[in-house]
Amino acid sequence: MRFDEILTNDDVLDGLWDMHFDECTPIQEQAIPIIMEGNDLLACAQTGTGKTAAYLLPVINMLADGGYPEDAINCVVMAPTRELAQQIDRQLQGFAYFMPVSGMAIYGGTDGHTYDQQRKSLKMGADVVIATPGRLLAHLNMGYVDLSKVSFFILDEADRMLDMGFYDDIMQIVSKLPKERQTLLFSATMPPKIQQMANKILHNPAEIKLAVSKPAEKIRQSAYICHESQKLPILKKIFEENPPQRVIVFSSSKLKVKNLARELRDKNIRIAEMHSDLDQSKRDDVILDFKAGKIQVIVATDILARGIDIDDIEMVVNYDVPREAEDYVHRIGRTARADRDGRAVTFVSPEEFSKLKRIERLLEKDIPKEEVPDELGGAPRMSRESNIRNGKTRHFRKASGQSQNKRNNRRRNGSKDRNRSSNEQAQQTVPV
Template sequence: MKFSELKLQDSVLDALDAMRFDECTPIQEQAIPIILEGRDLIAVAQTGTGKTAAFLLPILDKLSTGNYPADAINCVVMSPTRELAQQIDQQMEGFSYFVPVSSVPVYGGSDGVLFEQQKKGLTLGADVVIATPGRLISHLSLGYVDLSKVSFFILDEADRMLDMGFYDDIMQIFKHFPETCQVIMFSATMPTKIQQMAKKILKNPAEVKLAVSKPAEKIIQAAYICYERQKLGIIQSLFIDEVPERVIIFASSKIKVKEVARSLKMMKLNIGEMHSDLDQSQREHIMREFKAGRINILVATDIVSRGIDIDDIRLVVNYDVPHDSEDYVHRIGRTARANNDGVAITFVSEKEQTNFKNIETFLGKDIYKIPLPEELGEAPEYKPSENKYKRSGGFRKSSGGTKRKGNYSSKSKQAKK
């Protein structure tokens, strides 16, 4: 469908034409008419599907009519990170080029001048406020922000915000909105905690869910069936000959990230860690070091499984099996970008076998199982159905175990066969 077929104002269509936007993506085609109708919406779509335009365009269309109070905040867009808020603000500038709508980005930073600029925009009443939860709470607590006339509340990457611990902040902000506020929630996944929050803040919402894309064929996928205690030894084996320039190791929690990072530093590996306990400036510093190559290995929670703008990540390691298939796709999608090859390796302990089998079922194929290095001892059998009900299965010797400590590239070649 073309944008011209949607019931958008001419001023919005003119901006799209100037930006050479012609065809809608599926999420835009489905979400824009619902938002224009004034209905609450919960939409499940991956990063990169065009969801920013899916919520900005209908909001701009409505605001352009002039039927909303001047000098008031009419829309709040909530973003989990400063980087995403900046990206949304940049798209806002383009889409609103021919539309008399004002906006202000509100996110953290150490610059006092930036805080004063944000305060001015909030006090004067910008039409659209694009904010991270923590910084908006900071301004709210000082008493000069009026959210009583907000007509639209948009949560972008809602699952990521909850993973980062922003649930209470979001609910505190939500209390400042009028009951008539239209709520639009976008999320890449739909875990239980997202469903619970949706029930609290959405009114009879429409639902749009796009099928999760399968991983790129260029990604070489493999797994180690192992005991939990063997996982660090596998990493040591992978990197004994060489360490790729950029590696991301995903772990299930910030506590696990800290433990793994501490152990890998003791192996003299060049490590950075990324989790929700770090403040914004710390996260930005780590990402700069990683992009510049001064950090080879980034150990992270799912806080970085979406939205990383780095095209040459060579290897993704799932230290823990992701909870669902969608998380798996997001994680391994960090590699094999921009026509590069990439490798994704998952460590599967006994209690994680059922989750991993569910991922294989979703992918429609069995992922190659790399034999454990002999020096790590025996591995558990891969019996997901049995391990669903009991935590200790039979033992088998590591069939075809390698006698040498190979690096990740030699094992990935084996996995490709």
């Protein structure tokens, strides 16, 4: 479908023409008509599908058609990170180039001059405010931000915002909005906590769920089945055999990231950390140094899984298996971009077997397994099957012949047969 079939404002279409935007992506084709009709929307679509344009274009189209208050904030877009807020703001400026639609990105980690600019823009009433939750709430608490005339409230990458602990901030911001508004929630994954928030802030929403696309074929995926204590030695050995040039290592927590970075610095690797404890200027410096080749390895939480625009990352290491299978796709999607080859390595401890199984089900194939080096000691073995009961995972190998029959007898006959089976086995061990 073409944009001129679903958008009505000529100025918007002129902007798209100059940007060589002609055909809609699937999320745009489905979302734009719903938004133009004034409905709330709950959409599940991963990064890279064109979801930013899917909500910006119809909102800009409606603002350009008029009927909304001047000198007021008409739309609020929430984003989890400064990087994403900046990216959305750049797209807004491009789409609205021929229109008197104003926008402002609001985020932390800035100097006093930038904060003052943000304050003035909020007081004057930019049409579209793109903000991280914490910084917008800080401005709100100062008393000069009026959200009472907001017509559009948009949450982008809502799952990331909840993972980063922004739920309370978001709900405080929602409490300042008018009840009569259009709310759009976009998320790459749809865990129960997203559904719960959607039930609170959306009104009879339309729902869109696009299937998560598979990782690029050029990514060479593999996994090490190992004990937790073996992960660091395996990683060091990988770097010894193939000195890293541009690698991202994902870990599950800020503490692990800090400890891992410290250990790798001892190997004379140029390394940097990326997590929510860093202020924004430091994060920017890390990305710039990484792009310039001054840093070989970034150790990061999932704050870096989305929104980083670097095309030549050679390898992604999942030091810990991500909690959601879809996050695995986002992480390894950082490599093999722009038609390049890439490698993705995942370390899997016994406690993470069920997470790996979920990833493999999503991919509809097994991830090839690497052998743990002999000098690092024995590794655990992952069985073909796993049963998940009461939140716990049991792993076992398929039994055959007499062993399988005994297991079936024990299940049917209870403890008496278990004792009998034990006696039989004891007798079999007596030499004749």
